[in-house]
Amino acid sequence: MAAWVSVSDWSGVGSPLSGSVNFVGAANYAELVSGGLATRDFGIALRNNVWYVLLVVPTQTFLSLFLAVLVNQRIMARGVFRTAFYFPSVTSSVAITVLWLFLFSASGAVNKILSHLGVTGPNWFHDPTGVVAALLGLFGIDGSRTLTGRFLGVTAWEWLSGPSFAMTAFIVMAVFTTSGTFMLIFLSALQSLSPSVDEAAMIDGAGTWTRFWRVTVPQLKPTFFTVITLGLIGCWQVFDQIYTGTQGDPGKTTLTPAYLSYQAAFSNQKWGRGSAIAFVLFAIIIALTLLQRWVLRDKDDVRARRAERRRRRQSRRRQRSSAQAVTAEGIMEGAGR
Template identity: 70%
Template sequence: MAVETAKRSRTGIYGRQGLSGWIFISPVVLILGLFLLVPVLMAAWVSVSDWTGRGSPFGANVSFVGGQNYQAIVSGGSLAEKDFGTALHNNVYYVLLVVPLQTALSLFLAVLVNRKILKGRGFFRTAFYFPSVTSSVAITVLWLFLFSTSGVVNKVVGLLGGQGPNWFQDPRGIVHVALGAVGIQGPADSGADFLGVSWWDWLSGPSVAMTAFILMAVFTTSGTFMLLFIAALQSIGGEIQEAALMDGATGWQRFRFVTLPMLKPTLFTVLTLGLIGCWQVFDQIYVGTQGGPSKTTLTPAYLSFNSAFNNQQWGQGAAISFILFGIIVVFALIQRWTLRDKDASR
């Protein structure tokens, strides 16, 4: 009897604690619901409606059009489909290059500044992190100056005996540039295409202009991810490294078989954040080129903005946003599956 009374008492206490917890977090839940969930639901309605941007999207003059906005983007051979295919092509190469490069560079910098024998580690950490806290608009303006035709980068290339390109005015893909240098030219019309973009253009690689943005992204984001790796490295006990050293492991073997596996949770975080940030790239494009030259720096995020706010195609703009959301979720799930703990999944 006493045991049952004690159980009921503990249950009542835990129940009151749960209620108190919900009361404390209710303001945050309401704020998130008001400023996050409601706008997402409104955007979902806009993506399947013919809202023109005037009045309320729930007004009597707004009608449901189903998947017409999505269909216009992914099929039909319209300009909207070709623009989306071009934006997707540009962003795919942006992701494929930026995510591995910024991850490798941030890990290298973290290992470098985490070494106890390095003097002035605080200075180097601050110096490497500083570009990450600088305004992206300011960095973009600086990049436009550095990579201009008569900018510092081309002057350095000239001193080395080369000739730099007109970075932000060159729409050629770097793969096509490399192939053209050895005399390989693509077909005038490759026939088959995907999302309005020919397969030859899909294989062009990022444009010269997008390559400059790729370098800028690696420069500005590596410092943030470096801090994450530093925190993870400092959480690894010294006795683990000492045990590996006692077993005769070399420096590379300790890093490969001891340090790197223990960094897997942080590595997953860095790759996920990098993946999301790369697919959402917008402000650099808006300030720098606004999709030019010849739409070779156009991205889905900027295309969504341009379709809605400039072309007044609000339904298509919202539809592009949700397609982009789906792409990010799919890639994040693939990444999670790839980096899963294989022993725990058995």
């Protein structure tokens, strides 16, 4: 149904399968890349979400692995630590978003802490400045006049200026609320590993870091694939924090494709465009999942499969050569008679 809506002119009134609804082909998709306000909004949403993914997925992955290794040690009250680390993951995202709005307000706890450190905190949810642009501005660097090339209606400087302070607050919140869940996944994987391999490496004289990096981490590749895949899906579908917190403000710097799809369909009654954005988002998630599956593939297993395919091809060639030789021999014997 959603696929049909994305290629039709359905206005949201009546059934999308009624005779009054016309097929418009890729027109709704073309609006996203052909220029104009729709293209710029889509480009801004992609820019925001790209920074969100680049900062959240690696951070939550390595932080959750660190927490899993930490609570996997024989320490006192490790059950309490596991519960404490996991608790934010089971708390309502709406409730945490409201809490975040208070913590990161202009007079909130975060700016109070920064003031004690001699730093003037920004007006987090009202400042559209990118974090990277703000840091470069401290050194007098401003690329807004030189990096003017555009992609999807967004200049190169806007792409490189980083997430806004508001989106940075959401990035911190995402890491805070999801690391506990992924910690449990890594913890389960760590506890399922056989200690014999680690003990053998220890006997060979490998240090703690070498054993972890060379022995433990390679065995966690399937877990990394699971965690990164779930992280990518969650980051590209971020919606409830934006809807509850900022609704794309300030200056559309917290606008995401998921929220833009909702806004186009339910607020602007552009149901075809909203569905098209959703399917583009789906394609992005599938492409990134396949990419990271290729990156995290087991190279030894790939080489073994290639060697097995070569062996089979060589075996088939030898069989064909043997069959041709037998046929030629039969022909020669027949000619001799």
